Amino acid sequence: xxxxxxxxxxxxxxxxxxxxxxxxxxxxxxxxxxxxxxxxxxxxxxxxxxxxxxxxxxxxxxxxxxxxxxxxxxxxxxxxxxxxxxxxxxxxxxxxxxxxxxxxxxxxxxxxxxxxxxxxxxxxxxxxxxxxxxxxxxxxxxxxxxxxxxxxxxxxxxxxxxxxxxxxxxxxxxxxxxxxxxxxxxxxxxxxxxxxxxxxxxxxx
Amino acid sequence: xxxxxxxxxxxxxxxxxxxxxxxxxxxxxxxxxxxxxxxxxxxxxxxxxxxxxxxxxxxxxxxxxxxxxxxxxxxxxxxxxxxxxxxxxxxxxxxxxxxxxxxxxxxxxxxxxxxxxxxxxxxxxxxxxxxxxxxxxxxxxxxxxxxxxxxxxxxxxxxxxxxxxxxxxxxxxxxxxxxxxxxxxxxxxxxxxxxxxxxxxxxxx
DNA sequence: AAAGAGTTTGACCAAATGGTCAGGAACACG
DNA sequence: CGTGTTCCTGACCATTTGGTCAAACTCTTT
Numbered sequence: 001x002x003x004x005x006x007x008x009x010x011x012x013x014x015x016x017x018x019x020x021x022x023x024x025x026x027x028x029x030x031x032x033x034x035x036x037x038x039x040x041x042x043x044x045x046x047x048x049x050x051x052x053x054x055x056x057x058x059x060x061x062x063x064x065x066x067x068x069x070x071x072x073x074x075x076x077x078x079x080x081x082x083x084x085x086x087x088x089x090x091x092x093x094x095x096x097x098x099x100x101x102x103x104x105x106x107x108x109x110x111x112x113x114x115x116x117x118x119x120x121x122x123x124x125x126x127x128x129x130x131x132x133x134x135x136x137x138x139x140x141x142x143x144x145x146x147x148x149x150x151x152x153x154x155x156x157x158x159x160x161x162x163x164x165x166x167x168x169x170x171x172x173x174x175x176x177x178x179x180x181x182x183x184x185x186x187x188x189x190x191x192x193x194x195x196x197x198x199x200x201x202x203x204x205x
Numbered sequence: 206x207x208x209x210x211x212x213x214x215x216x217x218x219x220x221x222x223x224x225x226x227x228x229x230x231x232x233x234x235x236x237x238x239x240x241x242x243x244x245x246x247x248x249x250x251x252x253x254x255x256x257x258x259x260x261x262x263x264x265x266x267x268x269x270x271x272x273x274x275x276x277x278x279x280x281x282x283x284x285x286x287x288x289x290x291x292x293x294x295x296x297x298x299x300x301x302x303x304x305x306x307x308x309x310x311x312x313x314x315x316x317x318x319x320x321x322x323x324x325x326x327x328x329x330x331x332x333x334x335x336x337x338x339x340x341x342x343x344x345x346x347x348x349x350x351x352x353x354x355x356x357x358x359x360x361x362x363x364x365x366x367x368x369x370x371x372x373x374x375x376x377x378x379x380x381x382x383x384x385x386x387x388x389x390x391x392x393x394x395x396x397x398x399x400x401x402x403x404x405x406x407x408x409x410x
Numbered sequence: 411a412a413a414g415a416g417t418t419t420g421a422c423c424a425a426a427t428g429g430t431c432a433g434g435a436a437c438a439c440g
Numbered sequence: 441c442g443t444g445t446t447c448c449t450g451a452c453c454a455t456t457t458g459g460t461c462a463a464a465c466t467c468t469t470t
Contacts, residue, residue, distance in 0.1 A: 010417070010467085029321060032238035036458060049418055051459065108320055111375075115316050116234060118378045125382035133383050150405070155384060156398035163372035164365045170316075171368070173323045177330035178338050179360060193361035200355070200406050215437085215447070241428065254448055256429065417466070427456075436447070 015053055017043045019067070022060045027105040030112045031061055065113065065121055068106050073129060075099060076158075079136055085143040086202045093161050093194050100169035101187050107169035133158055150204045164194060220258055222248045224272065227265045232310040235317045236266055270318065270326055273311050278334060280304060281363075284341055290348040291407045298366050298399050305374035306392050312374035338363055355409045369399060 021042035025034045036057055040047045054060045075095040079088050100107055110121075118125060137154035144151050168175060168190055179186050226247035230239045241262055245252045259265045280300040284293050305312055315326075323330060342359035349356050373380060373395055384391050 008416070008467090014417090030235050030238060030317075033235060033321070035456080037456095046419055047458085048420085048460080052417070055459095057458065111316075111320050112235075114376050114379050115313055115320065116238065118382070122378065122382065125379055126385075129379075130383045130385075152401070153394055153398045156395055159372055159376075159380065159395075160369045160398075160402065163368040163376070167364055167368035171319050171364075173327065174319050174330055174334075175364065177323070177327065178335045180331075180335075189358055190361055190364075193358045193365075196357070197365065197406055201402055213438090213446070219447090240426080242426090251449060252428085253430080253450085257447070260429095262428065411470100413468105413470090415466100415468080417464100419462105419464080421461090421463105423458105423460075425457085425459105428454095430453075431451090432449105434447105434449080436445105438445080439443090440441100 011053070014043075014045065014049075017045070018050060018053055018060060019064055022064055023068075023105050023109060026061060026064065027108040027112065030116070031057075062120055064109065068109065069121065069124055072099075072106060072110060073132060076132060076136060079139070081139050085140075085148040086199060089140070089149075089157075089161075089202055090195055090198050093165060093198050094191060096161060096165035097168065097187070097191055097194060100165050100167075101184065104169035104172060107166050111166065111170040147204055149202055152201065161198075164197075216258070219248075219250065219254075222250070223255060223258055223265060224269055227269055228273075228310050228314060231266060231269065232313040232317065235321070236262075267325055269314065273314065274326065274329055277304075277311060277315060278337060281337060281341060284344070286344050290345075290353040291404060294345070294354075294362075294366075294407055295400055295403050298370060298403050299396060301366060301370035302373065302392070302396055302399060305370050305372075306389065309374035309377060312371050316371065316375040352409055354407055357406065366403075369402075 018039065021044075022034075022039050024042055025038045028034075029038075034057075036047050036050055039057075039060065040050050043050070050060070054063065075092060078095070079092050083091075113119075113121060133155065137158065140149065140152075140154035140157065143149040144154075168187065175186065223244065226244050226249075227239075229247055230243045233239075234243075239262075241252050241255055244262075244265065245255050248255070255265070259268065280297060283300070284297050288296075318324075318326060338360065342363065345354065345357075345359035345362065348354040349359075373392065380391065
């Protein structure tokens, strides 16, 4: 069966169900911590049926990572060279925070992968991601050179944005354990905090 | 055998070797991704011999986490109410970054644990850690109230410090994949970046 | 409605893995 | 040096787990 382009209605439905279930389970337990039975149960399918749609556990994992990679780095692409520099970067921060709020499973999936050495996506990091980051770093450097932005190391700025925002997804239990919010109020506070934070850092004096 | 207080020379040596080996392996592969054989090999012992010193894989993992917890949150304790506020916080940031550089395995061990829901240390987080953080948050709030520090949400400030510094340990492969440093030079840049960063944010105007 | 393609599953397998145990080797100590 | 304690290991076991397969079931199409 050609997995690269699902054909029948049933194939579309089940492939989706599997990826959704796999996201749930992989993001909670990591690759090795996840069993095919767990995915199968979450997807409402039998284990052999999973393996009818994907040749192996690894294949499911890879399909997930690859399929989400683009979505994951999209917010950075949207940073617009024609906008107001400080606003553009702050908007990027808030977009990333919003992703951490809405897609915590995706964030944790990548976190698990990278903490454990990124065995499956090392190439994506050293290739496309690296190029994108270098491009945007150049843009930021330009803005700073024009005096529209405080002088700052652009690469480490980007790292700081990734880490501060993804923290609210990846370390969710820690954040909740300390703040003990009723629901998700703390995302409001985080949003306000990060906006002030980055405006202070970036606004040229 | 009373594991809580190793007695003989051999016990001390082997218990240490096991914990060192377990740190290496657990931090790379997570709890479920690690096998007793891997730990045994890294420690230079046989698998049954591991289980002579620790009753189970879980026991090794717990012993590691508990033993390191204190070391891990110590830098925050050192934040001194009698020092200069901005300097105290910046010093804390740099201490944490230094820990990420020198003890990346410890950082990743905790990262793995927390990303996966902190099943073994939830109590530590909601108890001692929470109290410590709340204390220090109060201190920071006081400093800000006295005008010695810019107004800022202290809890989220602490989260930002944790995330930006631990990022260099937990996401090491990503950082290296993008910056492609020869060795560890990027820690110099990170250090300079974070110092400027937090001084700008914290210095009252 | 029959054929053929697509889908599903129970039964099964081999390998990996956490853990046990009886007995032997090494060590500490009088 | 002898003896009791500590330390170590090979062989073994039960369970889990990723994966296979033949057979059966279901859907689509003509």
